[in-house]
Structure formats: structure tokens, C-alpha cells
Amino acid sequence: VSKTGQPLALCVDLGGTKTLSAAVTRDGQVLARDLCPTPASAGVDSVMRAAVDSLRRVFIQAGLAARDAGAIGLAMPGISDPEKGIVYSSPNLPDWHNVPVAAVFREAFDCPAYVINDANAAALGEMYYGAARGITDFVYITVSTGIGGGVVIGGELYTGVTGLAGELGHMTILDDGPDCPCGNKGCWEMLASGTALGREARRRISDGEPSAILDIVGGDIERVTAREVHRAYRQGDRLAAELVKRAAYYLGVGLTNIVNIFNPEMVVVGGGLLKLGEVLLGPAREMVSARAYPEAARAARIVTAGLGGDSGLLGAAAYALDQKQRPKSSRG
Ligand SMILES: [Zn+2]
Secondary structure (H helix, E strand, C coil): CCCCCEEEEEEEECCEEEEEEEEECCCCCEEEEEEEECCHHHHHHHHHHHHHHHHHHHHHHHHHCCHHCEEEEEEEECCCEEECCCCEECCCCCCCECCCCHHHHHHHHHEEEEEEEEEHHHHHHHHHHHHCCCCCCCCEEEEEECCCCCCEECEEEECCCCCCCHHHHHHHHCCCCEEECCCCECHHHHHHHHHHHHHHHHHHHHCCCCHHHHHHHHCHHHHHHCCHHHHHCCCCCHHHHHHHHHHHHHHHHHHHHHHHHCCCCCCECCHHHHHHHHHHHHHHHHHHHHHHHHHHHHEEEEEEECCCHHHHHHHHHHHHHHHHHHHHHCCC
């Protein structure tokens, strides 16, 4: 419990490149936060140690003791089992297999700890504190390195039978499209993510298409990412404009599927690629209007996330407090 009497959670949003930690009250107030790089290439133990140390710094900064926190929420990338608190595998943490993440934190802080998929956490964050406040039926997607998703139905996160529901980035868009690390081909995230944008840029520049993108990276094609495409786009580069148009097209294809499948009141779109803003979302919205069922398209507001990079962090905190309150019998 915080000094104001609000229930307090500790939370970690562990990404492939950075780890965010915070102490957050039930009403979404961040009392202290810490940001550190994720030592992904140093292996599982180093990553876990860095995350635990990060959370310790949050304690110190906030002047808290471990007993002040009611629960720890852990937003994790990849495939996890929320019931067991185990991360099975993670695309951005290559050597991760069956890591008992919740147990590590429970032992380090003597406090109940709960694991949740990072995109699912972000969906909850947006529902409690962000763009989807008061909305009971919506879909959250994050478009960055990959595409993650979270589905909220009737005010509850829909997790499926084994916790895997909402892997929207892996719906098939092109049945003979690029190979995806998940084992499928032509997944949405292989066509509309930031990674896809960078990859397509490198391919077309290698094919000899002229572009300011190449000048931005000093002629080193391997350094081309979505960020350089965005910069060239702002400079009026023709290839960059075509690439952004293509990403917006495939974003629209996937959003059309989502709107037809879920008939949501809102689709909240977050993630790094949304720095492109309306350039990306505008054409995608138009495609949804043109191709989805008109009644579904009219009902679905497609908006940008309200919490920016904090959706997952705040959602993990809320999730942990929710889980702690739940009677054990209803926990599956
Ligand atoms: Zn896939």
C-alpha cells in the first residue's frame, strides 16, 4: 500500500532492447521508475539479474520497502503461461526456454508475482488508464519490431485455452509471403511491422533503386531500419514514400480482418512505427472503410495508444493487483 493508501504494485516491462520498471498505484500513478538496457545477448541469468536490480532501484528511489508492494506484474515478450508464471520462448530473447520468471521475482522480493504477455499487458493498460477507458470491447495492437495484440471482450482480456490468444501479428496475410520465425509464411508482422519496413527498404535498394535512405546510412545498406526510412520519408524521398504506402496498405489489410472478426468498438494502435502517425493510420483506416463490413467499419474507431511506451508497464501493474484479489478457485 502506498502512502496515500492506494494499493501498490511493482512492475517490469521486459523488452528485447530495454527493461522498464516502476512502482505504480492502483489509480495508475507512477511513484518511481527505472530504465535500463536488456543484456539480451548475455543470456537468461544476466537478463533476470538486470531486471531484479532495476526493480530494486525503483524501491530505493520511491523510499519503499518490499512489504509495501501488494504484487509484482511482469510484462514479458513471447509465449508464456500466465498460470505457471513461465516464459516458454521469446523471439527477441533467443536462448529463453521455459524460464520461471514469476518464481525468480517472488523469491527475490518475497511478494506474489504474475507474468503476462507484453501486448496483453498493454491492452489492459490502455483499458484502465489510456485510450480505451470505459470501452469493454476493443483490440489493442502494437506495431514495432513485430506486431503484438491483445483482445478485450466484455471488459476481460481474452487469453484462449493456453494463454496464446491475440497473436494477431501471426495471422496469415500472404500465403506464400516471407518466412516468419513462428514457422508460418506471410504473417502480418512480416509485412507491416517496422522490421518489415526496414527489410523491404534494404531489398529494394539492393535491387538498385535510388533513394536518400542510402545517403542517411552512409552507403551501408545493412544499417537501414524503419527509422532511416522515416527520415527519408520526411525529406520527400520517393522510395521511402512507396515503402510507407506499402506498410500502410498491409496494416489496413490486417485491421480489416480484425474489424470483421471482432466487431470492436475501438482498435488501439501503439508501438514505435506509429511515430509515422497519420501517414500510416490514415490509409489503413480508409482501407477498413472500403473493405470491412460497413456496419463493423462504422462502429470501430481506430485510434493511437494513449499511454505511449507506458501501456505495458501500467497494464502489468493493474494485472498483478487484479490477480492478487482473485479468489484462488477462479484462477483456472
Ligand atoms: Zn508468424
